[in-house]
Amino acid sequence: MKIFLFLVYIYLWDVSWCQYDEYDSHWWLTYLHSQQYSYGQSYDYEPFPAPVSASDCPRECECPPNYPTAMYCDARNLKYLPYMPARIKYAYFQNNHISEIPDGVFDNATGLVWLALHGNQIISDKVGRKIFLKLRVLERLYMQNNNLTRIPSGLPRSLKELHLSSNQISRVQSNSLEGLENLTALYLHENQIQDVGGTLKGLKSLVHLDISNNHLRKLPDSLPNSLEQIYLEYNHLSNVPVEYFKTYPNLQYVRISHNRLTNDGIPGNTFNTSSLVELDLSFNQLNRIPPVNTNLQHLYLQGNRIEEFSVKSFCTLVDISTFSQLQILRLEGNKIKPNVIPPDTPLCLRKADIIHM
Numbered sequence: 001m002k003i004f005l006f007l008v009y010i011y012l013w014d015v016s017w018c019q020y021d022e023y024d025s026h027w028w029l030t031y032l033h034s035q036q037y038s039y040g041q042s043y044d045y046e047p048f049p050a051p052v053s054a055s056d057c058p059r060e061c062e063c064p065p066n067y068p069t070a071m072y073c074d075a076r077n078l079k080y081l082p083y084m085p086a087r088i089k090y091a092y093f094q095n096n097h098i099s100e101i102p103d104g105v106f107d108n109a110t111g112l113v114w115l116a117l118h119g120n121q122i123i124s125d126k127v128g129r130k131i132f133l134k135l136r137v138l139e140r141l142y143m144q145n146n147n148l149t150r151i152p153s154g155l156p157r158s159l160k161e162l163h164l165s166s167n168q169i170s171r172v173q174s175n176s177l178e179g180l181e182n183l184t185a186l187y188l189h190e191n192q193i194q195d196v197g198g199t200l201k202g203l204k205s206l207v208h209l210d211i212s213n214n215h216l217r218k219l220p221d222s223l224p225n226s227l228e229q230i231y232l233e234y235n236h237l238s239n240v241p242v243e244y245f246k247t248y249p250n251l252q253y254v255r256i257s258h259n260r261l262t263n264d265g266i267p268g269n270t271f272n273t274s275s276l277v278e279l280d281l282s283f284n285q286l287n288r289i290p291p292v293n294t295n296l297q298h299l300y301l302q303g304n305r306i307e308e309f310s311v312k313s314f315c316t317l318v319d320i321s322t323f324s325q326l327q328i329l330r331l332e333g334n335k336i337k338p339n340v341i342p343p344d345t346p347l348c349l350r351k352a353d354i355i356h357m
């Protein structure tokens with residue numbers, strides 16, 4: 001009885017306020033209806049009461065009344081995308097069994113800002129060429145862990161983050177990333193990419209690029225000047241073109257561990273670049289420590305074939321004011337004999353923790 005009175009009270013309260021808050025009134029009415037239905041009718045396929053949802057919410061999904069722009073359809077064994085109400089800005093379809101995205105499914109949701117489709121089985125041949133046509137404000141697209149073999153076409157130019165890792169992408173088509181001037185993060189790791197060519201050049205805002213765990217044999221032809229972090233570990237890279245990293249003034253973090261780099265493949269001052277803060281060259285085939293800039297703070301060289309500890313790689317000149325900023329130097333798993341750190345090392349590497357055993 002008390003519950004009944006409470007509901008009546010809520011109902012009256014709600015109706016009296018509905019002109020001010022149309023959305024909430026919808027929710028309470030739907031709530032009341034769903035209560036009635038769940039006792040009056042039997043839903044043999046649904047053992048729990050239906051989730052509280054707005055009336056325009058697809059019944060497979062949940063649209064929480066306190067987040068009227070979000071729709072949760074994740075982990076529900078969905079095989080197809082449900083329809084999308086126009087008010088939705090954040091849509092979550094991850095961890096289902098969706099393999100197909102036909103043209104038109106997102107046409108109503110023109111205000112979509114985040115779209116999560118990761119952890120499905122989406123295949124490139126079943127992704128419509130016009131699915132993104134109306135999504136002019138989409139900022140984050142999550143499509144990692146799917147069965148994509150290429151980058152979806154017609155990506156919205158408003159994108160800031162693009163997640164495509166753990167797919168089966170082997171080629172980056174020449175125009176697939178065209179016009180994405182606001183993209184700051186691109187995740188392509190765990191694919192089968194052999195070459196990205198010049199496709200990254202136009203990404204004027206790109207800060208973070210992850211192409212680790214692919215089949216790259218050569219570095220991208222060019223990188224955006226805005227880039228700060230590049231992750232290339234677990235590829236098949238054996239060389240870095242002369243002056244390659246010199247041309248990118250903002251590059252701070254470079255990871256190329258677990259590749260096939262040799263000293264012949266990294267001529268002279270390849271990594272002597274003043275912007276670098278962290279350089280990971282571990283698990284390659286280097287037999288000498290490459291020259292690095294005095295600004296470098298972290299250098300990872302473990303798991304190579306380095307035979308000699310050369311202070312000259314860090315400081316060409318040592319005096320009171322010139323010394324290396326290096327804080328961490330890892331050299332374990334090389335061929336350097338213990339106790340052969342040269343006596344002038346502490347003058348140059350004043351701040352470094354050297355791990356070499």
Ligand SMILES: *[C@@H]1O[C@H](CO)[C@@H](O)[C@H](O)[C@H]1NC(C)=O
Pocket residue numbers: 082083084085104105106107108
């Ligand atoms: C778009 O909205 C209309 C009207 O609400 C609806 O009938 C239609 O099914 C929606 N289409 C999609 C693809 O969601």
Ligand SMILES: *[C@@H]1O[C@H](CO)[C@@H](O)[C@H](O)[C@H]1NC(C)=O
Pocket residue numbers: 099121122123146147
């Ligand atoms: C997606 O890939 C997984 C694993 O490779 C496979 O089991 C599944 O059948 C694929 N799905 C489709 C729709 O091709």
Ligand SMILES: *[C@@H]1O[C@H](CO)[C@@H](O)[C@H](O)[C@H]1NC(C)=O
Pocket residue numbers: 136157158159182
């Ligand atoms: C890129 O970002 C700027 C600043 O947030 C915004 O004004 C502009 O509309 C965005 N470009 C696109 C194509 O959405």
Ligand SMILES: *[C@@H]1O[C@H](CO)[C@@H](O)[C@H](O)[C@H]1NC(C)=O
Pocket residue numbers: 269272291292293312313314315316
């Ligand atoms: C790095 O390059 C600068 C000039 O840009 C040079 O003065 C310095 O000696 C080089 N460092 C090493 C370790 O070769």
